[in-house]
Amino acid sequence: xxSKLPTxxxxxxxxxxxxxxxxxxxxxxxxxxxxxxxAYRAQARHYxxxxxxxxxxxxxxxxxxxxxxxxxxxxxxxxSPFPHQKEALxxxxxxxxxxxxxxxxxxxxxxxxxxxxxxxxxxxxVVVPTIDLLLQWERVLSEHFNIDIGVYGGGxxxxxxxxxxxxxxxxxxxxxxxxxxxxxxxxxxxHLPATAYxxxxxxxxxxxxxxxxxxxxxNDGGEFxxxxxxxxxxxxxxxxxxxxxxxxxxxxxxxxxNLTDKEREEYESSRKTYLRFLxxxxxxxxxxxAWANFIMICQRSxxxxxxxxxxxNQRKIAFSSKSKTxxxxxxxxxxxxxxxxxxxxxxxxxxRLSHQLFFPVITHHTKVKERKHLLSLFAEGALPxxxxxxxxxxxxxxxxxxxxxxxxxxxxxREHVQRLGRILRKRPGxxxxxxxxxxxxxxEMNTSExxxxxxxYYGKE
Amino acid sequence: MLNRDxxxxxxxxxxxxxxxxxxxxxxxHNLARDFIQICDNNIGQSREYIEDLIEEKISRSRRKKxxxxxxxxVLDRCEFAEPKPNVLESRLELFSQSAKIxxxxxxxxxxxxxxxxxxxxLSEPLDSVEEGLFADLKSRRSLTEFKGMNAEELLHRYNxxxxxxxxxxxxxxELTIEEPDIVKVRNLLRWLRFCRLVAxxxxxxxxxxxxVDGPGSILSMQKKYGLQLAQFFAVVPKLEKFQxxxxxRLPRKPVxxxxxxxxxxxxxxxxxxxxxxxPEEIRVIAEKFESSLWDLSTQPEPINLVYDEICVPxxxxxxxxxxxxxxxxxxxxxxxxxxxxxxxxxxNMTERNLVLGLDKALVSDSHVAEIVEKNDQIFVFNSxxxxxxxxxxxxxxx
Numbered sequence: 001x002x003s004k005l006p007t008x009x010x011x012x013x014x015x016x017x018x019x020x021x022x023x024x025x026x027x028x029x030x031x032x033x034x035x036x037x038x039a040y041r042a043q044a045r046h047y048x049x050x051x052x053x054x055x056x057x058x059x060x061x062x063x064x065x066x067x068x069x070x071x072x073x074x075x076x077x078x079x080s081p082f083p084h085q086k087e088a089l090x091x092x093x094x095x096x097x098x099x100x101x102x103x104x105x106x107x108x109x110x111x112x113x114x115x116x117x118x119x120x121x122x123x124x125x126v127v128v129p130t131i132d133l134l135l136q137w138e139r140v141l142s143e144h145f146n147i148d149i150g151v152y153g154g155g156x157x158x159x160x161x162x163x164x165x166x167x168x169x170x171x172x173x174x175x176x177x178x179x180x181x182x183x184x185x186x187x188x189x190x191h192l193p194a195t196a197y198x199x200x201x202x203x204x205x206x207x208x209x210x211x212x213x214x215x216x217x218x219n220d221g222g223e224f225x226x227x228x229x230x231x232x233x234x235x236x237x238x239x240x241x242x243x244x245x246x247x248x249x250x251x252x253x254x255x256x257x258n259l260t261d262k263e264r265e266e267y268e269s270s271r272k273t274y275l276r277f278l279x280x281x282x283x284x285x286x287x288x289x290a291w292a293n294f295i296m297i298c299q300r301s302x303x304x305x306x307x308x309x310x311x312x313n314q315r316k317i318a319f320s321s322k323s324k325t326x327x328x329x330x331x332x333x334x335x336x337x338x339x340x341x342x343x344x345x346x347x348x349x350x351x352r353l354s355h356q357l358f359f360p361v362i363t364h365h366t367k368v369k370e371r372k373h374l375l376s377l378f379a380e381g382a383l384p385x386x387x388x389x390x391x392x393x394x395x396x397x398x399x400x401x402x403x404x405x406x407x408x409x410x411x412x413x414r415e416h417v418q419r420l421g422r423i424l425r426k427r428p429g430x431x432x433x434x435x436x437x438x439x440x441x442x443x444e445m446n447t448s449e450x451x452x453x454x455x456x457y458y459g460k461e
Numbered sequence: 462m463l464n465r466d467x468x469x470x471x472x473x474x475x476x477x478x479x480x481x482x483x484x485x486x487x488x489x490h491n492l493a494r495d496f497i498q499i500c501d502n503n504i505g506q507s508r509e510y511i512e513d514l515i516e517e518k519i520s521r522s523r524r525k526k527x528x529x530x531x532x533x534x535v536l537d538r539c540e541f542a543e544p545k546p547n548v549l550e551s552r553l554e555l556f557s558q559s560a561k562i563x564x565x566x567x568x569x570x571x572x573x574x575x576x577x578x579x580x581x582x583l584s585e586p587l588d589s590v591e592e593g594l595f596a597d598l599k600s601r602r603s604l605t606e607f608k609g610m611n612a613e614e615l616l617h618r619y620n621x622x623x624x625x626x627x628x629x630x631x632x633x634x635e636l637t638i639e640e641p642d643i644v645k646v647r648n649l650l651r652w653l654r655f656c657r658l659v660a661x662x663x664x665x666x667x668x669x670x671x672x673v674d675g676p677g678s679i680l681s682m683q684k685k686y687g688l689q690l691a692q693f694f695a696v697v698p699k700l701e702k703f704q705x706x707x708x709x710r711l712p713r714k715p716v717x718x719x720x721x722x723x724x725x726x727x728x729x730x731x732x733x734x735x736x737x738x739x740p741e742e743i744r745v746i747a748e749k750f751e752s753s754l755w756d757l758s759t760q761p762e763p764i765n766l767v768y769d770e771i772c773v774p775x776x777x778x779x780x781x782x783x784x785x786x787x788x789x790x791x792x793x794x795x796x797x798x799x800x801x802x803x804x805x806x807x808x809n810m811t812e813r814n815l816v817l818g819l820d821k822a823l824v825s826d827s828h829v830a831e832i833v834e835k836n837d838q839i840f841v842f843n844s845x846x847x848x849x850x851x852x853x854x855x856x857x858x859x
């Protein structure tokens with residue numbers, strides 16, 4: 001039997017601290033006494049601080065929480081980072097290999113992460129938001145490391161020294177995996193503050209952490225949650241600092257379209273019903289929970305249900321009017337020798353356009369095999385156009401795409417910047433164009449104005 | 462389980478009461494039967510078609526929310542076919558063809574003209590090609606199996622799901638049970654462990670009080686244990702008498718307390734729960750064990766150990782003269798992770814009368830072997846402990 005040393009154990013996303021004296025335990029940040037079990041407990045993310053405190057106080061202890069050891073992860077070939085990558089990595093290393101790096105799409109966040117993995121030399125869990133990014137990370141990591149890369153998500157269940165998974169899979173499994181990884185990378189880490197995803201970073205003991213994103217800022221203050229869970233913002237660079245040399249030069253073209261008379265009539269009528277209801281109920285969309293409140297109030301009466309239906313209808317008209325399809329067709333024809341990604345707000349429009357124009361579709365319904373195939377044909381130039389709703393918004397590397405068409409979207413600045421990012425990867429001679437097609441004299445004009453409130457769009461029209 | 466927008470409840474003075482359907486009311490039986498029949502009668506039809514029928518039924522119903530809830534539970538019991546073969550291949554072929562045509566499109570060409578040019582390269586009409594273009598989407602797949610049930614079973618499921626739907630928003634559940642059948646209590650606690658929850662258990666006479674929540678619930682972690690609590694609750698109505706108290710925190714609603722018990726008439730659909738399966742080997746030991754000093758029970762009560770651990774021993778021996786009680790908990794080769802956890806806590810355990818029996822296969826691990834070597838509360842067996850091994854253990858307590 002071992003003597004009663006302070007012991008740290010891992011328990012379903014938390015740490016159990018047994019045989020800790022009360023005075024010492026009470027000095028530890030995030031540690032609480034759990035009277036259900038007569039021991040101290042903390043979120044697993046506090047592992048590093050607890051171990052450091054034990055070391056600093058020269059206490060002997062038993063560590064049963066960590067189930068990983070240093071590993072040798074050597075790069076297949078040397079990477080020569082760009083100056084901004086080098087500086088970002090160095091700042092992150094100076095912060096104890098914890099923290100967040102904010103760089104525009106195409107600036108090389110994945111390669112930077114590869115360098116970070118090689119620097120940390122611990123089993124690594126990479127968390128990504130979409131299946132497309134899962135596949136992309138697998139490819140990039142396989143190119144740089146001499147080991148099999150684990151993929152957990154999109155129907156695959158392989159775990160390895162370096163494992164790539166989705167936020168959804170990680171949230172589901174964090175309490176089972178929490179002690180196995182020394183390094184956590186959250187790609188597009190602005191997703192982490194979502195309630196269901198925070199647990200990923202809370203439940204992992206991983207002492208080393210890196211968050212990468214093109215758009216850290218959230219309008220709900222979620223960036224502070226990211227910093228609490230991953231470490232502070234170590235480095236940030238805007239798009240315009242890299243345009244030309246490291247990112248493709250680009251221009252933005254706005255294309256207003258007029259609804260047909262019939263569409264206009266229907267649009268006005270639906271909008272009137274919706275606005276009348278808003279006025280009668282006094283709902284203000286300035287409050288953060290206004291949308292949920294609106295939906296709830298709508299459910300309470302027949303008038304509310306009609307208002308919700310009217311809201312959906314006016315949006316549908318604005319998003320998918322015949323004039324928009326015609327405008328899109330004209331844009332596509334003028335870029336028939338380019339590589340174009342068309343973004344919409346909803347899947348319905350994407351499938352309708354595919355039925356009409358016979359261009360391929362990538363939505364969340366598209367299976368991994370088909371996504372891979374379509375992206376590779378698009379990269380080869382065999383497919384000139386990809387239609388998508390939101391799944392290609394973020395991160396996915398489509399370096400050959402040089403034209404983006406936003407046919408509809410939300411008012412989110414982040415979404416709009418991320419969509420622009422899809423076409424900015426540098427290629428010799430490449431000049432990118434982002435079109436924004438919107439219904440003039442409709443609420444879509446305001447939506448369009450809202451999403452363009454970012455320095456990436458200033459002076460670009 | 463039901464989504465929040467399908468939950469029906471009343472709130473009054475800080476209490477929340479689920480609105481359950483009255484099983485005596487025949488109109489509910491008729492409504493439930495209609496939804497069951499939609500699925501039963503449409504095996505082979507697409508999901509889209511079935512959902513349209515369900516939607517139509519809901520739109521004609523006066524009880525729309527109940528109808529939506531029943532429809533959700535019925536759809537949960539449907540199995541849909543895998544996608545038809547070759548849809549993907551045909552689609553990719555078509556897109557590849559249309560891409561070539563598009564590359565040559567003239568700047569003044571209309572969409573209609575472009576479509577006509579695509580039609581020229583196809584052997585079937587464009588309408589029919591469009592129809593089959595995404596035939597592998599979820600909405601287009603056909604119903605292959607409906608795991609049938611009768612109207613009464615569906616209504617019971619609905620009522621249980623209403624309560625589970627509220628417990629989804631509970632932080633913890635306090636359960637009081639009166640259950641004379643110890644087999645059911647043992648099974649309940651095993652189920653609790655399966656749901657990865659933590660419990661504090663106390664007992665007086667026939668009444669058990671079990672406070673259930675998740676390990677991280679005291680740490681303001683974003684992990685919610687509602688799903689596990691709701692999953693746990695699903696078997697509770699199997700107990701003879703139960704009372705559940707829970708604090709419910711529905712988003713954007715004031716906190717309310719839920720109190721529900723046996724009188725609610727809830728019924729669990731877990732058919733095998735509490736049947737008290739006694740493994741063959743344990744039954745053989747029970748039959749063959751002979752001792753003038755020790756009485757054997759193969760269904761002992763669970764023990765609450767340190768660090769929230771519940772031990773469900775396999776044997777309990779009571780000494781007829783001294784009253785000494787000895788528990789034996791067996792770990793087979795498939796219990797490796799449970800054993801790791803038990804050995805982790807062994808140092809701090811105060812129960813000196815709990816003996817662990819380990820399958821030889823588990824001792825191949827050098828760490829386990831070292832602990833076994835040093836500890837006389839652990840013995841090793843080969844596949845299953847012999848009577849002589851057990852007698853030797855008991856000898857140590859005489």
